[in-house]
Amino acid sequence: MIDHSSNSSVAIIGGGLAGLAAGCALADAGFEVTLFERRPYVGGRASSYEHPGTGEVVDNCQHVLLGCCTNLTHFYEHIGVSDKIQWFDELTFIEPGGRASTLSPSMLPAPLHSMPAFFGTSSLSLGDKLGISRALTAMMRRLPEDGDGDFLQWLRRHGQTERAIERFWKVVLVSALNEDLDRISVRYAVQVFRESFLKSAKAGKMGVPRIPLSELYNSAAEFIRSHGGEVLLRASVTGINSGPDGVKITSNPGEQQFDFAILAVPFQTAASLLPAGPIAEPLKNNLGQFEASPITGIHLWFDREITSLPHAVLLDRTIQWMFQKNKFHSNGNDSQGSYLELVVSASKSLVEKSRQEIIDLALAELAEFFPSAKEAKLLKAAVIKEVYATYSVMPGLDRFRPQARTQWPGLFLAGDWTATGWPATMEGAVRSGYLAAEALTRSIGNPQQFLIPDLKAQGLMKLFG
Ligand SMILES: Cc1cc2nc3c(=O)[nH]c(=O)nc-3n(C[C@H](O)[C@H](O)[C@H](O)COP(=O)(O)OP(=O)(O)OC[C@H]3O[C@@H](n4cnc5c(N)ncnc54)[C@H](O)[C@@H]3O)c2cc1C
Known part of the structure; x- marks a missing residue:
């Protein structure tokens, strides 16, 4: 024994x-x-490794965390790398054509902290926003059990417009859960919004590794x-x-x-x-x-900067996120050029496409958001398909x-x-x-506690836990 x-x-x-x-x-x-x-x-x-085609050290894909990730942030503190995470509390949403809206917290108590910026966004109509607010209010009450219905059905039951689904719900959840809305559990969709959007401003901060x-x-x-x-x-x-x-x-x-x-x-x-x-x-x-769902990262090195933004959410196209890695990554290109990674979650439509087809698509779409991409010279590129990136919730x-x-x-x-x-x-x-x-x-009869509790709800969200 x-x-x-x-x-x-x-x-x-x-x-x-x-x-x-x-x-x-x-x-x-x-x-x-x-x-x-x-x-x-x-x-x-x-993880990261030296990419054979470009000679650059690349992450298998951009990874982000949120303020509500209490165990991950504790893990970073424990191993002494908290200072290697850069935090942002502002998100920029860009429409094809270049119109941008910014989401950032205000002084209002949770869950209202993001509301002033949310109601100021140009990508949604007032009707879309009122519908979204009603659905968010329904989410405040409790975290449902994992049942049989999918989240797209839930959105339709809660009267969401097509534009609200495309430009709000899908944008957040396909990135957070790496699946299409009709394959996502209501529990996990609600959890994303409760934990990161509603509970507190701190919970919604986005962190990106700097190394x-x-x-x-x-x-x-x-x-x-x-x-x-x-x-x-x-x-x-x-x-x-x-x-x-x-x-x-x-x-x-x-x-x-x-x-x-x-x-x-x-x-x-x-x-x-x-x-x-x-x-x-x-x-x-x-x-x-x-079942597993894929994520594709498209890494592009340009001879010049095409945007001053460190990152942005890209609406209505295949490419979903832009990270300008040299803005926060010590490994990024620190000359006059720029190193961008574009991320496509639930990228089933790209799995069968060739590297060149994906690069061509990405460049064409990128120019719709940042017109100066048309003048920039692409120095090198890498496409990393993670076909079994995550399991589907x-x-x-x-x-x-x-x-x-x-x-x-x-x-x-x-x-x-x-x-x-x-x-x-x-x-x-x-x-x-x-x-x-x-x-x-x-x-072995010596129980120890390692798990870190969730962030506490702030403001009016304290009423709902
Ligand atoms: C492209 C992509 C983008 C992502 N983006 C994000 C994001 O932005 N934010 C986020 O929070 N999460 C993201 N994720 C999800 C996140 O990376 C994973 O949920 C998490 O890293 C899983 O960790 P794990 O330890 O459970 O599994 P894994 O990371 O898969 O670790 C398992 C390990 O076991 C090793 N192994 C397997 N078989 C053996 C064996 N026989 N012997 C020894 N070793 C073995 C593997 O090599 C591997 O290192 C992303 C994932 C991918 C793929």
Whole structure:
């Protein structure tokens, strides 16, 4: 039997945010952590690498966080990289043709803080805005359970105009949840608006990393090492066996025995790594219910600046967000040129298109928003399609998302797809890592708390929690 009087050993399989968060929490609590990551760098789906075609270090995709991401911001503080996040409280929405509207908070109490700017936007009519306000009021009351209806049906039931759907609801939710509105659970759509728009001005701030993602998350690997743990890169786990003496991990470094293991790989990989036997079948069946949705990032290096904005939401076209990375990224082009990344979430229409077709489309659309793009010379470009970027928070999916604790003694699950109550985000992944670490400490009768509470509602939202 395992002797927990000495420091217990924990294998963590997967060096994405879930695995790193669990590893940092447990290493800090005195566990001997060994993290296995099959790639040569950590960060998982939020990582950066040298792009072979351009020679530039690029993020697999621009990642943003919001003020309501309490566990992610705690994780950044814990590993000492909070100063590498740049925060913005203003969002610019641009229509084709270049007309821009800005959304920023006022001094009014939540949930009214954004209302003055919202009613000043030019992309929506007064009727659209009144309809949106009514729907937001309906969301204030409570967070619904994950039921069967999809969010597009909900919007239609709540009398939303086509323009409000296209230029407001879709813009926010397709980026936040990486799915089309008719494939999004009402619970998660409402959660996005309650947590980020309604609860407080702080909750809605947008943060962007100022350094490449793998550099950011390498600080977590360093944290684990500095607390006596190991982070093994290019270490692919091929088998997990759980028994009364702990968990045996088979990987390319060989076989090792641990007291505990946390499986923190994506849902597609998790099923094949579960210990063999009938006990795994219900979990495998549940994992079979998940579906993935793509995101495409289009990286463009120009010989000149085409806008002074650091970022903008682009309306009514395929390209949805523009990030001018040299404005906040220390890795960006600091000469007279500019480095833009355009992001297309739920990019099903781009998956089959060639690199050149996507670049041509992006350049044509970009010029509709920023006419000076027509004169700029494109120096180089990269297209990164993440076909399995995130799982879709489809109506009813919650009943298939597993808890951290499993039927196998000593084996726990983490990953953005586990039962965190959050969608597939960096915040969801960190929450899952903290929850798995908590479940592990509970299992040995020494419960510890790692999960950080949600931001408190402010102003009038205090009435609704
Ligand atoms: C293109 C894109 C854009 C996104 N944008 C945002 C955003 O703006 N904001 C946001 O909050 N979220 C965003 N996300 C979602 C976010 O990146 C993920 O939800 C989060 O990073 C998932 O973390 P994870 O640890 O659960 O999984 P992963 O990051 O997938 O980590 C799993 C790790 O396990 C490793 N692994 C797999 N198999 C093995 C094995 N056999 N042995 C060892 N290691 C193994 C993998 O290499 C990987 O590193 C985006 C995702 C993508 C792909």
